[in-house]
Amino acid sequence: MDLPKKVNKKELLAARSQTLFKIREINGEFNSATPPAVFVGSKLRYPAVNVGILSPPEKEKDAWLFDAQNYWAEKEFKLEDVIRFRRSLINSRFQSNIHAVNSKKAEINKKFLEISQELSMAVGSVDLELELKKKAVIKLDFDKINMPQGPGAELKGVKLTENPKIPKKIDKVVSDIDLKSVSAINTLYKKQVNEHSLSKLLSMGMFGLKKDRRLVPTRWSITATDDIVGKNLLSKIRYYPHLEEYKVFYGNFFGNYYLIILLPGMMSYELFEMYLPNSAWNTASGVSMATDNEEFHGRKTYASNTVGGYYAARLAVLEYLEKIKKQSSVLVLRFETPEYWASMGVWVVRAAARKSLQAVPQNFDNLNSTLNYSYGKIKKNFNFDITNILKISKILNRKQTPLTKFIP
Secondary structure (H helix, E strand, C coil): CCCCCCCCHHHHHHHHCCHHHHHHHCCCEEEEEECCCEEEECCCCCCEEEEEEEECCCCCCCHHHHHCHHHHHHCCCCHHHHHHHHHCCEEEEEEEEHHHHHCCCCCCCHHHHHHHHHHHHCCCCEEEEEEECCCCECCCECCCCCCCECCEEEEEEEEECCCCCCCHHHHHHHHCCCCCHHHHHHHHHHCCCCHHHHHHHHHCCCCCCHHHCCCCCHHHHHHHHHHHHHHHHHHHHCCCCECCCEEEEEEEECCEEEEEEEECCCCEEEEEEEECCCECCECCCCCEEEEEEECCCCCCCCCCCCHHHHHHHHHHHHHHHHHHCCECEEEEEEEECCCCCCCCCCHHHHHHHHHHHHCCCEEECCHHHHHHHHHHHHHHHHCCCCHHHHHHCHHHHHCCCCHHHCCC
16 A cells, blocks of 8 residues: 655665566575565466565665556656666566465465565565565566566575564455455545555455455456445446536646546446557557447446556546536547557556546646547647547547538
8 A cells, every 4th residue: 555655765766776686695584574466466367476575675665666556647656767666576476276266275475475465465564574485587578467577486485574463444345255356456446545446455365255265366456456446436326417518638747648528428438549660569660459348237248458557547547427426428538659669558548547637637628629639649749630530439420520620
């Protein structure tokens, strides 16, 4: 859980430059402090999974900051700053099985799993002792959903050297073995537990009826959490009054630019993602594009084109609509630029959309003015013509818009 503490950012980032040298020296036991951060990998043959405890190579006074994605966004950390944090974390991993949470077998890694679960509930850094079987392999893996993974090594032993601080509200929900996962997540979200913490708890099998609890790969738990919270917000938003005016929001985080158009009408959501050349997910010479959408009653299938980004950006939009107590038709345009040269995971999408919706919007009283402004904004900033996007937009076509009227 992200903690608002005072941090000497300059000193902290300077210290990170020495981290790889410290990691190379580790061969066996070392004392550390986890943010706390745990990770369930999905690269093994399902239902086998790797479970990892992420920690720097030595005790850090501000270890919590190594996994504080919402704090990074709030305090305007740079892309390079986050890379320094993530490459500083050793992934001390052990093999497990998604059913291990309820397994009665005496597994050799049962103790490791129990400690990892305890860490997933904790707030603030936790001191521990770790022992690796071999030296950590120095690398940094990037992923579209997960945050980057730093050096990894097989775990031989782990021991907590202090009691983790577990908030009562989390302990109460986790202890309720008759509460379903969806209800558990929504209950804690209402109590201001952020989506990053919720996805860790879901990943470590801490939610749900006792017989149903199991480990969930982190990449799945992140999107599942965004979707669960989003659907709960939608169940209320669909009954709010329609937005009266047209609003256009524009903002950016780590080179991910969002233009978000709110239109009067029934709740619906459509996302277009444009990946510009030399951005994290487009090494080609042209602009690539993906899109997904949902109407008033929502989706019944996974948004397979825009994947986790769809649900992360939707959550940011729904949080805004819940705040103003309105429903709206929503058209979202994302531009991933070369500024975003290394993927940091789907949390960046959520943060970028939230930042955009925190900006002062441009308000209009008609659709043509709204689209004319949007067209000019994107043309000026990216030299990109959104005419074709607007022509194929399901939301705009549903409104039977005479698009030729606004195009210059």
